[in-house]
Amino acid sequence: MVTKIALAGNPNSGKTTLFNDLTGSNQYVGNWPGVTVEKKEGKIQGHEDAILMDLPGIYSLSPYTLEEVVTRNYLINEKPNAIINIIDGSNLERNLYLTTQLLELGIPVIVAINMMDIVKKRGDKIDTAKLSKAIGCEIVEITALDGTGTKELINKVVKLVQNPKKKVPKGIFSPEVEKALSSIEDQLPKEIDITQRRWYTIKLFERDKKVLKELNIDSNVDGIITFVEKTLDDDSESIIINERYNYITETIKGIYVKKNGSDLTTSDKVDAIITNRWLALPIFAVIMFSVYYISVTTVGTFVTDFTNDTIFGEWIIAPLGAWFESTGVSPWLSGLVVDGIVGGVGAVLGFVPQMFVLFFLLAILEECGYMSRVAFILDKLFRRFGLSGKSFIPMLIGTGCGVPGVMASRTIENEQERRMTIMTTTFMPCGAKLPIIALIAGALFGGAWWVAPSAYFLGIGAIVISGVILKKSKMFAGESSPFVMELPAYHIPSSKSVFKSTWERGFSFVKRAGTVVLLSSMIIWFLSNFGMANGSFGMVEDMDHSILSVIGGIVAPLFAPIGFGNWQSAVATVMGILAKEEVVAVFGVLYGITGDALSIVEEGSFNQLGTIAAHFTPLAAYSFMIFNLLCPPCFAAIGAIMREMNNAKWTWFTIGYQFGLAYAVSLIFYQIGLFLSSGVFTFGTAAGFVVLIGMLYLIFRTPNTNETNKRNKMKLYPEVE
Amino acid sequence: MNLNDAKIGEKVKVVKLHTQGALKRRIMDMGITKGAEIFIRKVAPFGDPLQINVRGYELSLRKCDAANIEVE
Numbered sequence: 001m002v003t004k005i006a007l008a009g010n011p012n013s014g015k016t017t018l019f020n021d022l023t024g025s026n027q028y029v030g031n032w033p034g035v036t037v038e039k040k041e042g043k044i045q046g047h048e049d050a051i052l053m054d055l056p057g058i059y060s061l062s063p064y065t066l067e068e069v070v071t072r073n074y075l076i077n078e079k080p081n082a083i084i085n086i087i088d089g090s091n092l093e094r095n096l097y098l099t100t101q102l103l104e105l106g107i108p109v110i111v112a113i114n115m116m117d118i119v120k121k122r123g124d125k126i127d128t129a130k131l132s133k134a135i136g137c138e139i140v141e142i143t144a145l146d147g148t149g150t151k152e153l154i155n156k157v158v159k160l161v162q163n164p165k166k167k168v169p170k171g172i173f174s175p176e177v178e179k180a181l182s183s184i185e186d187q188l189p190k191e192i193d194i195t196q197r198r199w200y201t202i203k204l205f206e207r208d209k210k211v212l213k214e215l216n217i218d219s220n221v222d223g224i225i226t227f228v229e230k231t232l233d234d235d236s237e238s239i240i241i242n243e244r245y246n247y248i249t250e251t252i253k254g255i256y257v258k259k260n261g262s263d264l265t266t267s268d269k270v271d272a273i274i275t276n277r278w279l280a281l282p283i284f285a286v287i288m289f290s291v292y293y294i295s296v297t298t299v300g301t302f303v304t305d306f307t308n309d310t311i312f313g314e315w316i317i318a319p320l321g322a323w324f325e326s327t328g329v330s331p332w333l334s335g336l337v338v339d340g341i342v343g344g345v346g347a348v349l350g351f352v353p354q355m356f357v358l359f360f361l362l363a364i365l366e367e368c369g370y371m372s373r374v375a376f377i378l379d380k381l382f383r384r385f386g387l388s389g390k391s392f393i394p395m396l397i398g399t400g401c402g403v404p405g406v407m408a409s410r411t412i413e414n415e416q417e418r419r420m421t422i423m424t425t426t427f428m429p430c431g432a433k434l435p436i437i438a439l440i441a442g443a444l445f446g447g448a449w450w451v452a453p454s455a456y457f458l459g460i461g462a463i464v465i466s467g468v469i470l471k472k473s474k475m476f477a478g479e480s481s482p483f484v485m486e487l488p489a490y491h492i493p494s495s496k497s498v499f500k501s502t503w504e505r506g507f508s509f510v511k512r513a514g515t516v517v518l519l520s521s522m523i524i525w526f527l528s529n530f531g532m533a534n535g536s537f538g539m540v541e542d543m544d545h546s547i548l549s550v551i552g553g554i555v556a557p558l559f560a561p562i563g564f565g566n567w568q569s570a571v572a573t574v575m576g577i578l579a580k581e582e583v584v585a586v587f588g589v590l591y592g593i594t595g596d597a598l599s600i601v602e603e604g605s606f607n608q609l610g611t612i613a614a615h616f617t618p619l620a621a622y623s624f625m626i627f628n629l630l631c632p633p634c635f636a637a638i639g640a641i642m643r644e645m646n647n648a649k650w651t652w653f654t655i656g657y658q659f660g661l662a663y664a665v666s667l668i669f670y671q672i673g674l675f676l677s678s679g680v681f682t683f684g685t686a687a688g689f690v691v692l693i694g695m696l697y698l699i700f701r702t703p704n705t706n707e708t709n710k711r712n713k714m715k716l717y718p719e720v721e
Numbered sequence: 722m723n724l725n726d727a728k729i730g731e732k733v734k735v736v737k738l739h740t741q742g743a744l745k746r747r748i749m750d751m752g753i754t755k756g757a758e759i760f761i762r763k764v765a766p767f768g769d770p771l772q773i774n775v776r777g778y779e780l781s782l783r784k785c786d787a788a789n790i791e792v793e
Contacts (some may be wrong), residue, residue, distance in 0.1 A: 060750040064743040093776040380767040487779040
């Protein structure tokens, strides 16, 4: 029989550290079905038949946020054998608030008080024996960071599971409320088990929408509730919350002894500097710059180049190609393996070292508590666009590579903000888009200084506009998520957690490259190397005759309104979806540039790119750049979006939206630019103006206020049952 | 007065919550209930949000939400 143990607790209570300590490397990370909430479970070391389910960090079991609903549903429906409730000893009152709710579920609970070392350092005291008696369950003191007490914890949990005592939760509320609760309990369906009746009763008293839907009780109950509300002059939900906290405050008198005087802790002193009115922004700029500099510009680029050029270029691709030739393998197989598979996947895997460095630095910042300060500082700026202060990080990372950028959006708690961030992060020009910018700037604008910065402003503009437009749309409408956020104490990050987080994220990316990119590399390779040559179907020397060029020719007219309706541009754009650097390389091949166009662009010898320049007007070239900067990025990034959205509808919406925005902006730019430069008002110009007006409308309209008000009242999540 | 009117360094007590719906639940879940003591720690560089100390920990709260919390 497999034992299921749930791990529940507040965010920042050390839950993840405890989980890692108990399960070691026997972990599985996924998502709860259909939502962007992470699901983690693992086998407890030393107890092969016990599974530990890491529930999302929550402050309460209300029906209002995804994390809480996911947790409630698991605990009520899956009925684990026991719950380990980890609490932060330096934060007792608020942590115990969740504890009182967990105790009502009728599942055996063991409380693990973490961070006792901090409590002792402060000079405070907690009498755990007394507390255990008061709340009616066992308490174990632990320090999750170094594993102290965790063995004892597991032993006690195992004992608890083996001798389950059906405990009926004790009453903690005022006499009026308890009286009402017992009347309500009589009305509960008989099928509900005695251990769960308390939970359901209290939820009914609170008028919990999810439970009401589930149970379908008659209105007799409502009368009981209204009576108490009138007596105590407050709504039932607030009554319960107030009484919980009153119970806690009363209970810990004499158990939790604070040291006299309110010295600022070390963490408070550090915080005073970091979020100081004048120092906060400069410090933030320095930290972000350093992260970026180390991971992308220096170590990152060095390691990536080494991986691409040396490991893949010299050690793998060259010898592999030579070996194929020497063994006389048919060219299509050798081509498929060397160019298609190894080349394609290798290009993406080349990013892996850079990503690991980035994730490592991010994990340190997260673990030490700095990220919540980032959100705190930037909140005012970002919330206008439906984003969170924490959205800044994914965007910053996105300027290096969109894949870890999208993945970094995981730290955003609010689902709407998370989705919005995922959708807009890739508008920032990533490292792979730089060659495109350089190509256009160099070959068509004579290396003008303003082209590159304009690309970044374009990205920022796209993010801001998207935020405003999407925020007003039905899908994202409603109050911006309440920014009621805990600012946890700073602490030295645990190297175990940092490495674990780094590895987990890096490996996710590798898996992504291994699947999506592998498949698409093979497909694109096939399409670009096969076609009709001399009347028969087979491998072609020239991309001009490939299937891809035929597709390019068919698709090209779509791009005519935005300035580049030729098949070469269409092909380059399609190849850009595989990897954005391909755009430049393909142009090089299709326009007959001798040598590798990519390296020419990197060197800066733009006069060699004359043939490309001849095919574009500056207007068309810039429009081409706009489209390729804003359209959905490479397959690896799309794969990351797929994973983080965890929902097909949303992924397709993102892709569709990005294509749409890219096309719209290019259209407006090209057509109106054409009109302004030539003075000729064409049908295209009219189309450009129509789209421009449409966009301005979406940006500046006031959303339907009735809908907004309805959504403000109760934010429920119908897609979570 | 309301919480957003309080000055940095002031200690106040919650009198009544005028917030609605899910936000009220969230604020109360975090420990801001009738009679709770709040210490106003600081304000973010751009002027919003506030950082307060309640029930022994630091919490950040937007001024517009603090405006609905009556304190003394």
